[in-house]
Amino acid sequence: MNTSPYSYTLDSTSMSSAGHNASNMSNGNAAPASGKGAGGSKPSGPSPLACLTCRQKHLKCDGQQPVCGRCMSNQLFCEYTPSRRGYKGPSKKRRADPPPTDPSQMMSDPRLFALDGRNPEIPSNWNMPSSGAGPISTIPPAQTTPPEMAQTPAHPSGIQSQVVNARSPLTPDSSSTVGADGYLVDVYYSNFHAAHPILPPLHKLFRNSPPHYLEQVIKFIGAHFTTAASPETYRPYVVAEVVDQPPSPEKVQALLLLTIVLHSRNEREEAGSMLAQAMDLAYDIGLNRRSFAETVGEADPIREESLRRTWWELFVIEGMLTALGVRASFTANTIPLEVPLPCEERIYQDGGLFPLASPPTIAQFDDRVFADEDIDFSSFSYRIEAVRILGRVVSLSEMVTGQQELVESVDARIVSWFHHLPESKMELMLADGTVDEMMFQAKMIVNGASIYLHFPRSDLLSSPAVAAEVICGHSGLCLMPAFSHHSHAMKAVKAASEISNLAAIRMPETKHTPFFICALVLSSIVQLAAYSVKAGQVPDPRRDRLSLTVGVFRSLGKTWAISQSVNRQIRAVARDVLDIGVRPATDQNSLDFTAFLEGNQFWLSNAQVV
Incomplete structure (x- = not known):
């Protein structure tokens, strides 16, 4: 028996039963069927039945029953609709024989090993192998039961039956390693994983049987991206279930993922609490130590890489939430950074051999500028460096004196970051038409750091857009400039425009990190401030960028609640600012913009700092 690295035990009876049936299916040992489709020679012409x-899918069907050849090979749900011509109702035999309710009988029906493709919101090829068994699928629910009607315990535990009745509602207690809502794991990996790639690749995830609570977090996140399920089905219990677990790396991963999704749901205080627990637990178990991944990884390079990525993702998320005012301090940036850097995404996702026997370190990354030989660093590494720069900017806001030299130094580091990008990292669009999400976020974060550095030192603070209470804002003082006010303003506007340009990349916005919403908020405030300060002198391109940003907020609002709130707030500010732009000059001059500022704060935050 394989020992799972996760402290998690599966129901051996249900898993062995599922593995036995899956084996029979893969060997073609389906129940014998009557008629020509079950065996014999293949008909020469097209089958009259599909x-x-x-x-x-408008594909040719061989008409074999009970499962056609295509559905058998692809493990899809196979169902035939009998002709209604001359139909006179059910026969006496069918009326007398009720459908089977015994799970063992249901397991023998080969159609129950495949996914019902009738719901367009559910992927038609979600196959998640369980321990020691081949891919198994189950029929998704025909409808979703409201949370208040679902007969579900507050903290479901254990593994339920591997097969759920086709008519059963989607409830948390019906989920399992391969449950009726298992397709949400595929939805998670299709829409969210690339933005925060800490878990093993999908084809590796279930090899070692992840703990139930982590699986529920995955499904909770996945439910935000499809109308076939509701995240509110999972929300009442998923946080408490994770918090109650004993210390483990998987608990850190679950807390970290909850931090991201709760912040995106506009539950910012809860997100801060999850992050605080994740950071404390990471320090307690030693996730920040170089040797941790090798010690716990059990010689599995994928698991070792996943553990390293978990630490660095904690580093990235804490840095961003500190800048956004949700976290009080960037603690991970105050300790030695000894964990090796992550590898390239394509290597990790393919699950192949890693190119280097020893992954590169932060020290090697810092020395790359003066090294004799060029070393290829991953996009994730440049994302980490971007957050380190952001951390330096945030620390400057706490200093009262002696800032000028440090501001100049950080500004030089921001510009240097772009100059030292290798050619392979300059273009975000990859050859296959996808976007390098790690570099996308890296550029987003560096430009955000530039805004945090220059905007509070610019002449753009005399604007009502600055004092508007907008989510994802951070409280900060009006700071003394290191350059001229105008120079700081130009750098801030340039960074804001670069963030807007990221929004113009043609790909589904939901595949980007939800923190892109916060970056767009910073960009919008800067551009609105520039528009209001120099009303009537701003060209249309800046207005077009604002229109694009509002459109992205609207699109992302279908997935993330924080985008809905931000969309309303930014549009309200934009209406006020654009109205200033069309007023007569005498009215513009009579406005006292500084009256809008509250305590010289340039952003306001409604989240409790933890």
């Missing part, structure tokens, strides 16, 4: 799955 299953619903092949019809829906």
